Amino acid sequence: MPAIKRIEKVTDVRKKTTIKDIAKAADVSATAVSMAMNNKPGVSQKTRRKIQKIAEKLQYSPNFIARSLISNRSYTIGFILNSITDPFFPELAKGIEEYANKQGYNLLLCNTKRDLQTEKKSIDMLRSKGVDGIILATVLKDDPNIVPLIEDEFPFVLINRHSMNPDLKNKTSYVVLDNFRGGYMGMEHLYRLGHDRIAVITGNVNTSTAILRTEGSIKALSDYGAKMDRELIVEGRFQRQIAYEAAIKLIAMEAPPTAYFAQDDYMAIGIREALFEKGLRIPEDVALMGFDDTEIASFAGIDLTTISQNKYEMGAMGAKILIEKIEKNSTGVVSQLILESGLIIRKSCGYALQGAYSR
The missing domain is CATH 1.10.260.40 (lambda repressor-like DNA-binding domains)
Structure with missing residues (x-):
């Protein structure tokens, strides 16, 4: 054996x-x-x-378990966004996460796929998981999903967008861009380059971002004594494919636009594809402008003129406000920050070809 x-x-x-x-x-x-x-x-x-x-x-x-038991906190916050595949959101998320990590908090991400019911499910799921607070970048102009958060005095902050319902807006903290000013600057720039038929491809028309950017563009033309052709305002819903389809239809008009102002860079890429598909040159034949100054806007060969916003700062400031609410138990304190926008001139608008404004 x-x-x-x-x-x-x-x-x-x-x-x-x-x-x-x-x-x-x-x-x-x-x-x-x-x-x-x-x-x-x-x-x-x-x-x-x-x-x-x-x-x-x-x-x-x-010992995170002991820490949570002692403080009655999870040291976790949630971030609700439309789609992480949209080039706008990664830098926003980076700003939130890096600030939160420095303060000892972890981050959970939820994608809503631009669906209101999914947004509600995300809020409910995060709360059921015991997060200490939530940052939302998805709210609509009169979003019902933030009402329970306000009523329950649950810590949350809006970034990128805010409610346009006066009763809700005055009770919510947010960090947003001066979207009216951004829309104004973009339209002013294209008009002064000599364009009269300027198409505006808007985002979701039920969001504060699209509404204010459109209002800013219309005001710019009005200040120069011009009038916006409403046929040239087309909803692109902040989606590349929808913007592409909108551009195809606009190109087919009897008097097509000579310039396109997309309310985000992602849509501008879709418009760019449509223009090239129809044999149009940028900027020799048509001017193109975006919004957000995402990384892709500066790529060689794209060189997209755009309106800038500091997405990292917006995310970090949103996280800062939220964590202060959590740690100071101050959900009733409302902080509302509006960040400055700026004009980034690259090659797609034709300014480099002209060398100066024509009016």
Whole structure:
């Protein structure tokens, strides 16, 4: 009978590093370690760096379960967006996540696919998971899904868009762009380049972004004594394919537009495809302009003139306001920030060919 070989498994059980261990090594109090590790005020930058370096050396891993039980928080926030495939949203999400992480919070993402019912399900799911607050970039002009959040005094912040219902708007915190000014600047730029037939491809007409950008464009023409041809205002819903289809129809008009102002860069790419498909040159035959200044706008060969907005800053500011609401238990405090927009002139509008405005 063959001998049976005994195999013994030896497990290296090491004591888990605690805050007290770090405090002892750093010669500070446990309270100072807690403040340093959670990015709280009360310790100097020199001491904070020292504590963090020791924590890393001792391979300290926070006990998130204990932390949550003590504070009655999950240290997680949710971010609801339309689609992560839209080039506008990744940088927005990056700003939120990086700020949140610095404050000791994690981030959960939800895509609504531009559907109001999916937005509601996302809000309900995040709340059921115990998130401490929610950032929404998806609200419509009179969005019913934020009403329960207001009534329950649940921490939330709107970014990119805001409610246009006065009763709701005055009760919500938001960080948005000066969309009226952005729409005004874009239209003014194209008009001064000599264009009279300027198509505006709008976003979702039930959103504050599309409404205010359109109003700004109409006001710009009015200020120059011109009138907007309503046939040239077409909804693109912030979607590349729909913008492409809208451009195909506009190109077929008896008097087609000589310039296109898309209310986001994603739609501008769809319009660009339609123009090239019909043999039109940009900017020699037709001027093209976008909105948002996403990364793709600066690619060589695209060189899209656009309206800029600091998406990273918008996300970070939204996270800052939300976390302050959570930690100060101040859901009743309303913060409303409007960020400046800017004109980014590249090759697609024809300004480089003309060298100056014609009017």
